[in-house]
Amino acid sequence: MTNRENLLGELPAAVYTTDARGRITYFNEAAAELWGNRPEIGKDEWCGSWRLRTADGAPLAHGDCPMALALRTGRAIKGAEAMAERPDGTLVPFLAFPAPLRDDLGNINGAISLLIDISAQKQAEIQTQRLASIVESSDDAIISKDLSGVIQSWNAGAVRLFGYRANEAIGKHVRMLIPDDRQQEEDLILGKVRSGERVDHFDTLRRRKDGSYVAISLTVSPVRSAAGKVIGASKIARDITERKESESRIRMLMREVNHRVKNQFAVILSMIRETGKHTKTIAEFDTQIRNRIMALSQSQDLLVDGDWRGADLADLVRNQIRPFAAERRVHISGQPVMLSTIAVQNLGMAFHELATNSAKHGALSSDLGTVEIGWTTSDRFHLTWKETSGPAVGKTSRNGFGRIVLERVAPSALNGLGHLSFQSNGITWTLDAPLELVTTPDF
Template sequence: MSSSDVTSLPLSQVEREPTDSWLDIERLLDLFPGAFYICDHEGRIVRYNQGAADLWGRRPRLNDPSERFGGAVRLYRPDGSLLPHGQHPMAETLRTGAPVRNAEIVIERPDRTRILALVNINPLFNAAGAITGAINCFRDITEHRQQQEQVYNEALRSHELLSLLPAAIYMTDAQGRITFYNEAAANLWGCRPELGKSEFCGSWKLFWPDGTPLPHDECPMAMALKEKRPIRGLDAVAERPDGTRVPFLPYPTPLFDASGHLVGAVNVLVDMTERLHAEEAARRLALIVESSDDAIISTDLDGIVTSWNGGAERLYGYTAAEAIGRPVMILIPDDRPDEEPSILERIRRGERVDHYETVRRCKDGRLVDVSLTVSPIHDGAGRIIGASKIARNITDRRQAEEQQALLLREMNHRIKNLFALAIGIVSLSGRAAGAETVTDAIRERLAALARAHELTLHAAAGDGMRSTTLRALIEAILEPYREASAPGRLALDGTDLPIGGPALTGIALLMHEFATNAAKYGALSSPTGRITIRWALDGDRVTILWREHGGPPIQHPPAEEGFGSSLARSTVRQLGGALAREWSREGLVMRLSIPAERLGA
């Protein structure tokens, strides 16, 4: 029979005189491993087993009014204070009818020894529902508590070591009251909580990472004690008394004794302030890299691409998915196979490559001019593990530099031609009679040259000048070469076609080059020389025919192409046209053909 069988017996049966069967029941109850006893409704002990007598250290008299509520000599609370007889848990149950669950009480024996007992009391009722008594099942937990205290004391002995650790560490008992914290924890909290009173965490206030208040009894330490398991992966924020906040990552772990009973918990707090600052800095750097117009990539020391920003995608045409994991040699032109190995070798030595101008190949095969800066990438231990490369597209700059060089050469060439023209004008005018006539001729020709040059400059500057006609342009360019005494030297014949935009500049440059060469080597260098210029609209093209007569005989075409010829060829190509030269003995014949739509009027 179990103790529950005894509690179900009517008290009248329990109080009956012993019979043989009842004696058999009592012998069985004495074999029951636990200690229990039964009181009537007035608290008198009517039955108890051997286990109860052993815990009391005596055998109280049954039904004795002086032996009420229990057989202990004296009772104490767990904190050592005396518990009055009338406040015995048995007395409370008989008075209120409420059961008692897992109450701790200290029993003093006649020999003055004390044990700590865990008490569970159930009331007994008759058929009418009136309390007829109660049964108390209790057990000695002294050894168990000593084991708990031993575990706890061992933990306390480790406090000195924990105090020296840089990590914030604190401990609580099973109820969550703080029993220890080290200096690092006090620094993190910004205060020193009172031991044995502060619960779960020593922080002034707690918050979730999103700023929502976090009650102390819902914090990770409280969860670990409640659920009796370690809690991981929950960030929190501690607010100090001065209002500053510290983000931290807790690692609460419950502590158990040898019997598996919870005795407390230990918590390690990791200050996340520096890590969050580093992560924020990394996020900002990533945003800067991604939004940069420059191509920024990284490779390992074998030249394999490990990162690729939006600027690299825009410059080279490869997406990050297409480029990462592939050799960076996909960007190197075939005529530069040794360039990348040389750069990586310098990176391995810890060197930096600054503003190295080179050429890279895009996904579509185009070649782009870039200015390259390459720096070593170090790991946390300072070892070089890769290379960071920043490439800036300098194609426009390179083209501008080439254009500038071309313009400077052209300016130099024009100045030389102007001097040649001036000398030619003086020579031509010198054949006129009289010094005053020579002076006037020179003045008029130089003025005409200035007007033609001004027309060319306005067209080149694109300053909104209205379109002119092809005849007006040719006349302005050739005006310096006209002579009053030889009106037939220059003959112009053609439809009055409008011209403007880039074609104005291009044709002005070509006419200027043709006239300059004629003045230096061709028909205009001879007193008897003549030039005929005809133009016409032929379908969708305009053809200009330049024919020289009466100049010095041409023995053979020039052996080398000068700058003027190179400039003329480039200008014709820009106009989308074609230029053919015929070097006959009578004189040079040139045929210029350009699309009519390119006149740009």
């Protein structure tokens, strides 16, 4: 073994030589490891790998490899990229640095090539490209800055969120995004970053290019050099406008629910008080109060189904009539009306009291009796409940809970007038009220 071969054998990099015809005359162990193959000295030509591929993975003939090209042209090649395919199928990307060897007369008598395994660099490039793709395609704004707060990178999400193009933001101080009354936040964030701390899910406001404000959730992480030194910060800003609006709606709904619950309690307490005044036994009280609360609950179900915007008047009538199994003898007429929440509650109680009385003493207690319910909505809301073909009805002087609801509670709640009349074959109840109090604003 020559001194040159001894020297090359000690190198950690892959090196091999050929004669002027390209036949391999020497290779070191690093070359054999890169190739995953041990070529036959003096027989195998150009390159010792099992197979070769171009940098983009296409098959490459050994006679077209960088060593062959250097021998044909008589010129050294600096950093030709290719891939060696090992017998086990592993691909090893490498850079080849082949150069012709000349005798004292300048004639080419062989060649030498240095092969640099760039697998780690390629893997790093793939990871970097993948990370860059993830950053660029993210819906969130991802920004990097140095320790003085100057913006270094700006992804497409940042363009969408803040309105500045990358060339308008990079090189500018991040304070351009921060409202005047929140400038101290940047000092606190940079202080934490310099000490290596992470700022996680910090809700705040930032200013867009057009001057509008956007609610964001901000996460800030230190960026470190290869030596572990903090050299900057990476910021991820997520638009939380919808979340904030949802939270606001929930708080508003909770206040509304609280208000409605208190109103319901007041109604139920009134029911209990008035029912107690007009019942003689515990059993009678229990039955009446249970039925009235159930009627109130049925009206609430309609409101829940309508997202608390209101309920259809015809649906409310059917809902309150259904427990008495008398729908076939109840005739409803009138154009569709979407009732307000207060009208649903009060008319629901009125229909329950009317239906209960009719089933016990009026038209619905007779097989021939019928009830006609109709309404008009021209200038004002006018509703009529009329019973016919029922048993004879005598006018009562007793002001029971039902009569109080029909003549005082429901009309008063709707700023209207209620009138209850007793005919020979059934009762008639009318209600006249302002349309705007009975219907929803969109009706």
